[in-house]
Amino acid sequence: MNILLIGAGSVGQGFLKVLALRSQSLQESHGFVPRIVGVVTRSKGTLFDEAGLPLDALRTALQNGHLDLTLNSSTVQRNPAIQTILQHSAVDIVVEASPTNVQTGQPALDYIYTALNHGKHVVLANKGPLVVDGIGLMRCAESVGKALDYEATVMAGTPAIRLATKGLPGAQVTGFRGILNGTTNFILTKMSEGGSFDEALAEAQRLGYAETDPSGDVDGWDAAAKVIILSAAIFGVQLTFEQLSVSGIGELTSSQIQQAKMERKRWKLIAEGTREGGRVHPVALPVDDPLANVNGTLNAVTYTTDINGDVTLVGAGAGGQETGFALFSNLLEIYEQFF
Amino acid sequence: MNILLIGAGSVGQGFLKVLALRSQSLQESHGFVPRIVGVVTRSKGTLFDEAGLPLDALRTALQNGHLDLTLNSSTVQRNPAIQTILQHSAVDIVVEASPTNVQTGQPALDYIYTALNHGKHVVLANKGPLVVDGIGLMRCAESVGKALDYEATVMAGTPAIRLATKGLPGAQVTGFRGILNGTTNFILTKMSEGGSFDEALAEAQRLGYAETDPSGDVDGWDAAAKVIILSAAIFGVQLTFEQLSVSGIGELTSSQIQQAKMERKRWKLIAEGTREGGRVHPVALPVDDPLANVNGTLNAVTYTTDINGDVTLVGAGAGGQETGFALFSNLLEIYEQFF
Numbered sequence: 001m002n003i004l005l006i007g008a009g010s011v012g013q014g015f016l017k018v019l020a021l022r023s024q025s026l027q028e029s030h031g032f033v034p035r036i037v038g039v040v041t042r043s044k045g046t047l048f049d050e051a052g053l054p055l056d057a058l059r060t061a062l063q064n065g066h067l068d069l070t071l072n073s074s075t076v077q078r079n080p081a082i083q084t085i086l087q088h089s090a091v092d093i094v095v096e097a098s099p100t101n102v103q104t105g106q107p108a109l110d111y112i113y114t115a116l117n118h119g120k121h122v123v124l125a126n127k128g129p130l131v132v133d134g135i136g137l138m139r140c141a142e143s144v145g146k147a148l149d150y151e152a153t154v155m156a157g158t159p160a161i162r163l164a165t166k167g168l169p170g171a172q173v174t175g176f177r178g179i180l181n182g183t184t185n186f187i188l189t190k191m192s193e194g195g196s197f198d199e200a201l202a203e204a205q206r207l208g209y210a211e212t213d214p215s216g217d218v219d220g221w222d223a224a225a226k227v228i229i230l231s232a233a234i235f236g237v238q239l240t241f242e243q244l245s246v247s248g249i250g251e252l253t254s255s256q257i258q259q260a261k262m263e264r265k266r267w268k269l270i271a272e273g274t275r276e277g278g279r280v281h282p283v284a285l286p287v288d289d290p291l292a293n294v295n296g297t298l299n300a301v302t303y304t305t306d307i308n309g310d311v312t313l314v315g316a317g318a319g320g321q322e323t324g325f326a327l328f329s330n331l332l333e334i335y336e337q338f339f
Numbered sequence: 340m341n342i343l344l345i346g347a348g349s350v351g352q353g354f355l356k357v358l359a360l361r362s363q364s365l366q367e368s369h370g371f372v373p374r375i376v377g378v379v380t381r382s383k384g385t386l387f388d389e390a391g392l393p394l395d396a397l398r399t400a401l402q403n404g405h406l407d408l409t410l411n412s413s414t415v416q417r418n419p420a421i422q423t424i425l426q427h428s429a430v431d432i433v434v435e436a437s438p439t440n441v442q443t444g445q446p447a448l449d450y451i452y453t454a455l456n457h458g459k460h461v462v463l464a465n466k467g468p469l470v471v472d473g474i475g476l477m478r479c480a481e482s483v484g485k486a487l488d489y490e491a492t493v494m495a496g497t498p499a500i501r502l503a504t505k506g507l508p509g510a511q512v513t514g515f516r517g518i519l520n521g522t523t524n525f526i527l528t529k530m531s532e533g534g535s536f537d538e539a540l541a542e543a544q545r546l547g548y549a550e551t552d553p554s555g556d557v558d559g560w561d562a563a564a565k566v567i568i569l570s571a572a573i574f575g576v577q578l579t580f581e582q583l584s585v586s587g588i589g590e591l592t593s594s595q596i597q598q599a600k601m602e603r604k605r606w607k608l609i610a611e612g613t614r615e616g617g618r619v620h621p622v623a624l625p626v627d628d629p630l631a632n633v634n635g636t637l638n639a640v641t642y643t644t645d646i647n648g649d650v651t652l653v654g655a656g657a658g659g660q661e662t663g664f665a666l667f668s669n670l671l672e673i674y675e676q677f678f
Binding site for chain 2: 163167170287290292293295308315316328332
């Protein structure tokens, strides 16, 4: 099982860490260890060797910010064309963990189509391609008989996709309602404890939860991207941002948040969807709603089913290792099904 | 796919209801409808017909408290020996939903061994056999190459077993901690709202959540049975009640519960386990613990994993239809894997 990894930031490196952590037990339980044959990065170039790259040396190089491994191999290629190695016969699976562009899905979207059309399985942490053309990608994967898995795109390693699509066989999920963005949930939690929006945002940025430009999180667009992905996964419907009603937490004041507390309510940025559509908006939830006490960077989703009531899943919504684990868990499922 | 149903109380009837609700969509999606060939009850006798029993007439008869269906069939058997029909070649799957005896596991334990040893798959809602000899049953099922599934035994249709055993591939669950008994959680919730233990228990009994003799729930033994089942499922360890430390909610006073509220804590009956053992005991959880705000008859479990932090699942912990759905979901999994 040969892997081409695209993207070696915190998620890509988290994936390699989980692979290293699990290689011995995987060898014992499954009799194999997946092999990294290539790594594609935006700023450090591309390294490819169909004979396989040494995992420990690769991880060390990436931690040190480069890909200049000393390799004693006659088949190594430095900075080959990406479209060429996506088609290489030595690649079985493409793991896509490059930065997200939710407007175009590129360049990942083209990479994934090339990979699928050349018989590779694809595992994604990158939301962009699914937001732009998730249903198209799913149809393509189905038509070529390959896997397209994306557990990592929603709630990191917390198996939100797997629960909705495989965890309730015989029931239909008729709707979802969740806290799908950790940054805004951290800010709302801090504001609930008495801080101002600016203080809470500054702390989120200091801890690495929020980006320098936090608008993608704060204005609700990251949560909206996850609504689009869940709607495709569960209902088979491709939504666009334009079809969603999206409002963020930027308008919420500290006094509104304190007022809600006195009324035994908690403001949360709620992302929700049904077969008819979806929205993202702040809601003051009653304190006994399972989502009301999901605090800090935790994420949660409640699935409403037709014959089994509501089922709620709570867990980490981000983190390099957790997201890397999600990629790894999809890899194992593909191994069980196809190899 | 021919089913012998043992037990036709609220869970058995819930299973038949889900089967009826799903038969059309199942026919469309899978091209088959499971057929009930026999029903074994304690008080209404046994009805068996290898040609299949009419589902609607069967449900109506059971709702009216009998099994005296008018059947125009030459193969019908009324009150045959149970051990004989367990071995009948027309039976593919035994669904065990008879009343639980956690001391002996009987008579279900004998039934299940007979069924497995005669090549039948087994799906369980009955905790008794697993509490007494779960690991033995799992080994037997493995040795004969048949399924032994029991999603219904813990948290009804909320997929607690499936999440721990299949939902986190590549991670190890190192511990669990949950609210696994709805009756005590309902009583604690009512006491937290100001009622006395006796008032809360009376209301639970009036609503059908608590039995006339509530000691199995109140003293923690039902939750302990679920600790034993989860320990077998996750760690492959067969615990006994004697190995567990079990205390219930009977000693908790209203003033303790109100005191905890002032300290921003909530008393919950916590059932927990690791590879080293397990216990059931009331704990005053900080209000921001994901389990602290699981109220009423809801159940929840938090799984601690080695590489993906904590994952919490919240949902219905009881109910005829929900538990019947869990049986049905296992049935579908068996169909996908074996048929």
